[in-house]
Amino acid sequence: MRNSPCVRQSREPQFRVGILGATGAVGQKFVEILAQHPWFEITALAASARSAGRPYSQAARWIGSTCIPPAVAQMAVSPLEPNLDCDFVFSGLSAQAAGPAERAFAEAGYPVISNAHNYRMHADVPLLIPEINPDHTVLIENQMWSNGGFIVTNPNCSTVGLTCALRPLHDAFGIEALYVTTMQALTGAGYPGVSSLDALANVVPFISGEEEKVSSEPLKILGQVVGHRIEHASVKISAQCTRVPVLEGHLACVSVKLQREASAGEVRLALEEFSSPIATYALPSEPLKLLRVFDDERFPQPRRHVTMDGGMSVGVGRIRPCEVLDVKFVVLVHNTVRGAAGGAVLNAELLVRQGYLCKTIKEMFSVG
């Protein structure tokens, strides 16, 4: 990830953050990413009753390839109750736990930056990718929780990569329909997640609930703000989601039908030239370039390219005409960084710059 300007690094961390579901796979990724963050300092870790009260290093069965950051290893895990000592919370909760817990935190006045899918499609909740639909945060103003609490969500891990690639095409040519086949990594299922006997040397052609998310979430993200509501984009999406024996990185084969005719070269150019509308914010986690276009037809590949730009950029390759729709290509996204915890952290950074987090914490951080 890009470093924030030096001047900021010299200040003390300005935000004290909590992590809900801190012991799970997504929660651990939050811990890993935030351990080095220039703006956010972890001050609370919350998880289910089973973990509460234990030191984090014991409560979490750490699955990362790094060690548990020393600063949190001995921190006691709190129960999932909205009295954490922090300015806002990230939520890596599972779908079962997220519904009531995130609501309770928002009602108690906490901004909740969530990776769970429960509130993603709620009309007043932003489903946010900062470079794609930063204006959707206006929905926060519809949320009438007491004390300034609110919920902001990031999309499903497969949705993120796909939608990042669709944005410039939708803007330039309009998208009428698309067909997508995903080949998703095992980390997308959490831990212990997929049995090794289902994974090794195999493909499972089904992931529960995934196709529904991939078919619906992009419509909201690509939608337009009209008044205080999002008018969903009108795109027909057909998805086939599979699980492959890959550790990190969801690959998607996409074919798109455009509203206006465009050559593969024009599509390539639109992807290549996409520029982030929020680049001037200099958010610490924003990659220098969101879309990395590959011209080598063997690329992108999960194992080789998933960690590009710290896992925050999206790879696009094999851009070529489609014999049935108009143009087809391949998209790669880091499912646990850009597609989960990293995406949520970037969302929080945007909210800081837009003033949504500052307001709740009494303007202690001045933004442009």
Added chain:
Amino acid sequence: MRNSPCVRQSREPQFRVGILGATGAVGQKFVEILAQHPWFEITALAASARSAGRPYSQAARWIGSTCIPPAVAQMAVSPLEPNLDCDFVFSGLSAQAAGPAERAFAEAGYPVISNAHNYRMHADVPLLIPEINPDHTVLIENQMWSNGGFIVTNPNCSTVGLTCALRPLHDAFGIEALYVTTMQALTGAGYPGVSSLDALANVVPFISGEEEKVSSEPLKILGQVVGHRIEHASVKISAQCTRVPVLEGHLACVSVKLQREASAGEVRLALEEFSSPIATYALPSEPLKLLRVFDDERFPQPRRHVTMDGGMSVGVGRIRPCEVLDVKFVVLVHNTVRGAAGGAVLNAELLVRQGYLCKTIKEMFSVG
């Protein structure tokens, strides 16, 4: 594979067969399958100059999970010259070698049952799946080689599974267009084939030449015999072929646009009820049922189901409506059995029953 009727098993093998490219991956699979065959006995093994003269067990770096059949282990490998002691040959040659060698054998009077792609699209060469287009063998009669030699081919490994599933749909509803994403096994690339550093925990979104084959071969196979030529079917096919870390079994995600409207249930029924037009021939390698329909949405899976029916049937699952085209589903085929050597052996069995092989070997085997 189905056993042939008992009465046949008691006779001596009626055909003496040679294998071209016997030391390669496909050649080894021919050896493995033919070791137990009730009609065919291996009498000649031919390979490149490097292997010629050596005992087969030394010349072939055996990659199978069985041992080299004792009957062939000590057989000397012959050079690729058309003077083999056999009634006809199977060809597992690579594309580079197959062109001139197969032609030379056909010219010298040998029927050549080939797995190579070189002559597949030649107007006078049948591209044959016995249960799908058994009437295409009439093309043999166009081949004007001296001494009764001819060439018959089987399709690309991914094409086979796809086309088997398309046949009943094309017959019942007509197919206008289709989009297919394949996830192909490593054995499809031969040995040593794909480097483990490209394969392990990775997906490679490109296989050289594969998309072209998958896009064109089904049109010939689904075509109609008109006079002595094949009128290709008119179907638009868009293919995206990828390599996944699976050992055996190509999985394909298919979406089809039909000419006549049909529900997913009607499509399922057409697949389920497909019956082989050659069932009465009782070919030893024909599976009891070509198409195995799975209703469990997690199936078919390469590791679990690829060896069904000895690798000769094709699995179809997840039949459901497509939001963009009409209906989508998943297809599984055993790439080295039905998709290569096993398919070629079944082709030879059909030719025996149809009399094309009998003629060349002086009617020593009477057929219905």
Added chain:
Amino acid sequence: MRNSPCVRQSREPQFRVGILGATGAVGQKFVEILAQHPWFEITALAASARSAGRPYSQAARWIGSTCIPPAVAQMAVSPLEPNLDCDFVFSGLSAQAAGPAERAFAEAGYPVISNAHNYRMHADVPLLIPEINPDHTVLIENQMWSNGGFIVTNPNCSTVGLTCALRPLHDAFGIEALYVTTMQALTGAGYPGVSSLDALANVVPFISGEEEKVSSEPLKILGQVVGHRIEHASVKISAQCTRVPVLEGHLACVSVKLQREASAGEVRLALEEFSSPIATYALPSEPLKLLRVFDDERFPQPRRHVTMDGGMSVGVGRIRPCEVLDVKFVVLVHNTVRGAAGGAVLNAELLVRQGYLCKTIKEMFSVG
């Protein structure tokens, strides 16, 4: 597996067998193996309360690469109570369940042929590998259950391969000590067993309880019958057990200190010439040759050789001098066939021939 003599195949199955723990990974393997067995017919399937009452095809999440045998798919699963309609039972129960359940069945008069480890080291329970210690079945006569019930066990999956290779060396030269490092397959941990995130592209250098079993069980198996007891062999064993991303086949690197000096060539010969003491019994599941010696230094390999002889033989390779002890080599065993269900079935076949099962079922089957 070797076919039994033709005359037997024409008779009806002579034994009606039940499977305890029929829905688990080992239980499924029993179902798969017994579906084709010439002597044994499955008449009862028992499992935990959760499965009881449901048809087997619903109760078992089938993990095999074949389909559920039609003969048992619709059979209702019984609870684990000793009133099953069968002559004897195979037990694929987990360690937690096996203790009380196997005891209850034995007390109720059922012979229990178990794969569980609970009773393996009990002084009166044979720990049996038919080709290695067939005389240990005399311990059955110490078991004083009412009605002729008894328990016979097969060893831990890693122990089996190791001990088969040790037997001829112990007989010829005496074994003083040995050091073994195992690389064990994922199927050894059952289903769901090992998480794919622990398995893929990884080695786990610990398997709970495994080193203790590998260090102690061979001592009993290699022990001598003295009176009605087993005098354990006196061999020091040091084991290091690891889990590797292999589907089937445990590989072990073994180094042995002999009591009498022997060259690697003499050790090789002793292994090569080992002949089964029970060959004349013509047991259906006994392989033609128990020990397969490989001279190619790259072999044996799990993926290539694990299914040799239907998974019932043991591969030995790389026999060479050890710089620290005396001789070292590599051993491969099929962990779910020879090392579990297949081994137990062979145990039952031996018991039939020795008359231990016949007695209990009222002499309906005459043995030599």
Added chain:
Amino acid sequence: MRNSPCVRQSREPQFRVGILGATGAVGQKFVEILAQHPWFEITALAASARSAGRPYSQAARWIGSTCIPPAVAQMAVSPLEPNLDCDFVFSGLSAQAAGPAERAFAEAGYPVISNAHNYRMHADVPLLIPEINPDHTVLIENQMWSNGGFIVTNPNCSTVGLTCALRPLHDAFGIEALYVTTMQALTGAGYPGVSSLDALANVVPFISGEEEKVSSEPLKILGQVVGHRIEHASVKISAQCTRVPVLEGHLACVSVKLQREASAGEVRLALEEFSSPIATYALPSEPLKLLRVFDDERFPQPRRHVTMDGGMSVGVGRIRPCEVLDVKFVVLVHNTVRGAAGGAVLNAELLVRQGYLCKTIKEMFSVG
């Protein structure tokens, strides 16, 4: 890797380095590591005639998970001739190429810091692990090349981890003999290296030449400088080397016979308390702690822990008594970083501090 003191970072790179065999797997790792190095700047890339003259980004089939560093992507590859524009060279050459090429560079006056095995056991060539035998560099003074050229080597990838763990035990208790089984990663074989059909879901119990290296190299590294020669340590080593489907990280199961009795606890303490004799040099690539002791019996694991300390530390776990020798444990080393390119870079850093590189480049860098 540890950062060097800030004051150094502000200077321009002091050494201009070339890489021999720059396009191969080890060469690429050199490029990756040196791209960020505070002391060394890549000024020359040399490879075989086939690559010479082409831009590096075309000549190298890049296999890393990062992109080619921009600074070298367009650099033209030179032939392997000793006229490169640099102060010294790193050699990632294969064994076939390294013999004559490294000699030619040394004769021409270049210091050669080599990863190849050709000169490792030569009496006048240091086989160097900086924290283990930094005094062995005195051998350089025996090398009588003109112009100050010399050769220094780092050990085989498996040897490195093993020998780091042996050093403190040898110092504290004396080592008499040891038995080691390695489970080695695929990257150890280079690219394309191991075929995926040999690697996936398999173990290959043989790696050509590996056991010889693991049995002999530690004796030299643990040896003592006597006069201007190394007196090799007297330890019997028995090795069994296997290839497993892991991407990076060689795991070794080791059992050691000590000269003086010691408990597992004492052994653990000796490992835990090992302190680097060169810590005061503050070498940029030296890890804070060479030996990381794990007390969780499931650890260390290749996938989880191989990147600890930038791949420069060595993990040790499962320290416990051995029933046959004295104590056994598990060792993990990053085979392409500490075991190859990273180790060589650290060697060069040591040589800078010891003055061996400074001398040759005319004292432009003052050392303590």
